[in-house]
Amino acid sequence: MLSDKVTKLSWVYQLYRLGQTSSLRDKPQQVLHAILEHIVEGFGANSGTLGLIEEDTQLLTIVAGIDIPDHVIGIKIELGSGILGLVAKTGQALLLNGDMSSDARFKTTVVRDKSSRPSSAMCWPLKIEDRVIGALSINRKDAAEPYTEIDLENGAVVVNLITVVVENTRLHRDQEKRIAMLSKMNDEIRSVNERLEDAQNQLLQSEKMASIGQLAAGVAHEINNPVGYINSNLGTLQKYLKDLFTMLDTYEQTEPLLVANPDVLTNIRALRDKLDISFLKEDVSALMSESQEGITRVKKIVQDLKDFSHVDEAEWQWANLHNGLDSTLNIVWNEIKYKAEVVKEYGSLPDIECLSSQINQVFMNMLVNAAHAIEEHGTITLRSGVQGEEVWVEFSDTGKGISQENLNRIFDPFFTTKPVGKGTGLGLSLSYSIIQKHHGRIEVSSEVGKGTNFRVWLPIKQPEKKA
Incomplete structure (x- = not known):
C-alpha cells in the first residue's frame, strides 16, 4: 500500500x-x-x-x-x-x-x-x-x-484526518433534522395561530351580533316612544282635518245665501281659488296617509331588527324560520334592492329548535353573498321545505357562479374570491360552523356563468345534548 x-x-x-x-x-x-x-x-x-x-x-x-x-x-x-x-x-x-x-x-x-x-x-x-x-x-x-502494527499506526493518522470531515457531515445532518423540526414546529404554530385567529374572528362576530342586539334594544326603546305618540297624533290630526273639511263643505253650501252681499261672496270665492281648497283637501289626505305609512314602516324596521338579533333570546328556542328569513331580508334589503329581484317560494315549515339570532346570521350571509355574486341585475330565489325530521331553506342566485376548484374551499376560513377589501372570507366559514353547531349541513352546487345554489338543512328538534 x-x-x-x-x-x-x-x-x-x-x-x-x-x-x-x-x-x-x-x-x-x-x-x-x-x-x-x-x-x-x-x-x-x-x-x-x-x-x-x-x-x-x-x-x-x-x-x-x-x-x-x-x-x-x-x-x-x-x-x-x-x-x-x-x-x-x-x-x-x-x-x-x-x-x-x-x-x-x-x-x-x-x-x-x-x-x-x-x-x-x-x-x-x-x-x-x-x-x-x-x-x-x-x-x-x-x-x-x-x-501490521505499522499499518495500524499509519491508518490512525489518516483516520484522524477524516474524523473532522465525518463529524462535520454528522453536524450537517443534525442541522438538517433541526431545520426540518423547526419547519414542522413553524407549520404547527402557523396552524395554531390560524385556528386562534379564526376563533377570535368568530368571537368578534358573536360580540358584534350581541352589540347589534343591544343596539336594537336601545333603538327600539328610544324610537318606539316618539313613534307611538307621532302615530297617535297623526290619527288625531286626521280626525281634526276630517272635521275641518266637513265645516268647509258646510260653508260652501251657504254661498248661495250671500247673493245679497256680492262683495263678500267675491272675496270668499277669490280666496278659495287662491288657496285651491279642492287640491288642498286631496293633498292633505294623501300626506296624512303617507305619513302614517312611514310611521308603520319605521315600526316594522325596528321590530325586524329586534327579531333579527333576538337580543333577549340567548337560549335554544322554537322559532319560525320564515319569520326570521323575512326579518333578515328587510335588514339587508339595501344590499339587494338594486341588484336583484327576490322571489319567495316558501313551503310549509314547522317551528324548529334553534338559536334564532345565529340562524338569522347564516341567512344574512347567504343573502349578501347572493347579491354580491350578481354583477348587474338578476334574481334571488328563496325556497323552503321539510323532509322527514329535517327542514331546508334554499338560496339560489343567477350570479357569476363558483369554479369547481374553488367550490371545495368556500367554507375555509379567510378564503374569498372577492377583490381585496371586499370580503374577509369568514362569512361562509362562520355559517358552516353555526349550522354544524345545530347538527345540520350545507349543500352547494354552482355553474360558472349561471349561478349558485345553497341549501341549508336543519333538524326540527335538536339532540338532547346541545353543543
Missing part, C-alpha cells in the same frame, strides 16, 4: 479534496462512501465499513460500506458487539489477523457468513478529542499480506 512518498502525498491530497467537496452540504452520504472507498483502495483492502454513534440511542449505525451486502447499510449495532462495536466502545484501534472465532475478544460475536470472513482487518475509532463518534474498519481477504 502507498509504496512511495509521492504516492502517499497524492493520496492524502485526494482524501483532503474529498473532505472539501461542496457535496458535503448536499449529499453527505455520498461523501462518506467516497472517503471510505478511497481509504479501502489506498490500504489495498477488499472491503470496508463505517459506522457512526447515534447520540440519542447510543447505538452504532452503519452509514457506508464497500463490498458489503446492501441490507447492512442502516443496521444498528450495540456498543461492544463485533469489531466495530468493540472499537467504538473502547476507543482503541484494533488489528486482527486470522480467525476471529479464536480471538477471546470476540467470543460472543455471532459469525453469520464464514466464507466472507476477512483474514486480516484493521479498525479505528473516530474520535473528537476524547469523544468517540464512530468506528471505521477495512478488511483484506488475502492471508499472504496481513496488516
